[in-house]
Amino acid sequence: MREACDLVVVGAGPGGLAAACRAAEAGLDVLVLDAQPEPGGQVWRGEARKGTNRLARRWLSRFSASGARFRPGARVVAAPEPGVLLVEEGSSSFAVRYGRAVLATGARERFLPFPGWTLPGVLGVSGLQVLVKDGLPMRGKRVVLAGTGPLLLAAAATIHAHGGEVLYIAEQASAASHWSFALQLWRHPAKLLQGALMSATLISVPTSTDAWVIAAEGEDRVESVRLSVRGREEQLQCDYLGAAYGLVPNLEVARLLGCETSAGAVVVNERLETRVPKVHAVGELLGIGGVDQALVTGELAGLVAAEQPIPIEMERTWHRVRAFAARLALHDAPRAELRRLATPDTLLCRCEDVPMSALEGCQNLREARLYARLGMGACQGRTCGTAAQTLFGWSGEDVRPPCLPARIGSLRLPSEVSSTHTRES
């Protein structure tokens, strides 16, 4: 099967939706692909059904009116030649031939290993939030959250709203850097409002800066956690632990296409063009910046793709949100103590069960991969590669197809794509 379009958008979070709206409204034939069952990306997950967030509602209805086509459950797995993507969808697959592409693949959480992090019931901070939005029962459940930055509060608010009891919020940042960050929020009215709303509902939850999780304990699932709180150790019984340290961009599709990356973000010019002709990147791919950045960069890229003029105010907004992103990155940078929590038998690679001790003598990610199987499993190193980068300063390796595990059949070229070789039935 084959699809053709003027513009393909990979990722239907705020960045992808804004790009798709602007381009489709200007008359382009736009196809939006996302691995999730609904549009909205991470931050607006479930909003397509619930519609509780006004900003999300506005963009989602604008999107459905825009004329852009949406394929849910569609995972981009390979890019066999410039202008073509291979996409796996359920038990079938198809190729997309596109004129331009906007990559809006967003971000994932940064996990760092600690003893017990592989127990069921230990999730990411936003990972737990997402599951709660998706129906994970919270009534009567005791939850500990450990991590960094505004996402901790967002997760706590969601859990609280669904009847869960948040026992503790451990913020790894030091008090000084946390409060200087919080005080900067006044420059960003949208963020400030979000922050204020969150803290009002969470006023009774014990929260500490300079605090992190040391270990999770339990038999077949997490039963208790040990925390380091300003140098003291505390133990709490709980049903769920959310523990993750900020976000990192999902660079795999961009790197598969050959886009240049630097310091963990895709390199773009002021028109949001990557170094690969006709391929743009927006949202978290430019460095973690949240909804505001995703929306404004998405709109910009959509307008550029449709060859529309760029309002000067839009460019100004972009520069303003970049400043916020830079401060967020400083705040969220994991502190040194977090790199020393794992013991020799703590697993670093969860797919291939590679313990820390197996990395002895390895100098870089390639050696860890070749000698110890780090990152050789199903998640292709998405979890442990990011952790190894933080723990050891190792940089990532080239992305090879498929950029997500895929059926071999999904990597086969439909005959329209490989004109010289036809496909077996």
Added chain:
Amino acid sequence: MSAFDCVIVGGGIVGAALADVLSADGVSVALVEARSIGAGTTACGMGHLVAMDDNAAELALTSWSVSLWRELADGLPRTVEYDACGTLWLAADDEEMAAVSAKVANYRAAGVRVEVLDSAALYEAEPALAPGLVGALRVVDDAVLYPPLAARTFALRAQARGARLMTGCPVRELRPGSVVLSNGDVLTARHIVLAAGVASPSLCPGLPISPRKGHLLITRRGAPVVHHQLVELGYLKSAHGTDGASVAFNAQPRVTGQLLLGSSRQPGDATREVDAALLERMLKRAAMFLPGLDGLQALRVWTGLRPATPDGLPLLGPHPEKPWLWLACGHEGLGITTATGSARLVADQLLGRTSAIDARPYSPARFLTASSRETAHA
């Protein structure tokens, strides 16, 4: 400046195996590797230890090498994943089956254990294969392993005997009696061995080694099991053309429960990118032999560059015009297999011993003397 009996340039499986053998003989060795041990072509190879009978010299080196691997097997860590699964050469038609009897004679003459399977025996051994195959040749003692850890094991063994392991050290220049590193450091040595695989000509211009690119695909764990390394006999026809890209069905069971699929050959191609059209040809070919293939989960596709020589045999021995330089390179698609035999042949020559097999067919002099160059050009 440090002094050694022997400096080996290149820590692929060939250089590492040589360091292992020489250090066991008490030779003081430095193994100098630009990046990491076993991270070059060795990390891209399939790890099929295979006796091949295209010609007498190839059969002599491969069958001896496979038996050397078997002797080593008990001493290898479990993570090297040595598995004596044997090879099944699959015959798709009567013509290919007819070729089997000649192969049987070749192998038996070389002391290699083989068995002919008729169609029924083949499907009993490998029920996952597509119907319609007429039989197979089973080479009993062939095996598979995980090449980068095999190379690392050799290197660490040599290190434990006192050899100097230098990784992250690109060599800039080879000189009579010394090797210059890119940071300007100089290592002196009585003997210098060039084992830099496909990069060897950059340190010794004029070597007849060119890249021959190959593609491989690995599945996730839990792929339906095949029990032998499976290769189509048609491989013999397709793999050895000198120009044009070719593909052949080649499937390997890993002890992890994964399936490793090959393979392709693109002479003269030194790029690293996956060639989607060639991958498609390779997968199409593989799907003809394994009908359920399209439903298996692919984890990754990659490429590697085989260091190919004009006659398919490696260069093992002294450089005829540079008596201070020894060559251990040009192993094409068989360097994992022949690393053990190659290491012995080079070590024996270096130490003035006789070898278990005749070293002359692999002598660099066949290409590198004035007269051999004329013949090659004629």
Added chain:
Amino acid sequence: MRETASKAVTLVTLRINGRAVTVPVGTSVAAALAMTDSFVSRADLSGRPRGPLCGMGVCFECRATIDGVPEVLMCLTPCREDQEVVTDA
């Protein structure tokens, strides 16, 4: 408002490892897993239990066979009526 209304109206029943689970429409299979006795999605290579980690299709901890299709991620799959989910646990 809308949220409670839709929950009250529409429920679906699926089977996870043979056990019937009834959930509001829009619940993901990963979330529904917690309504069985355990939150275990698979066993690691030495048989220890694992559960969902990332909730967003990154970690592959939540893979299961869903309606006969292997290696489907439960966190990206909405529950449907009569769905058959078999985990690796």
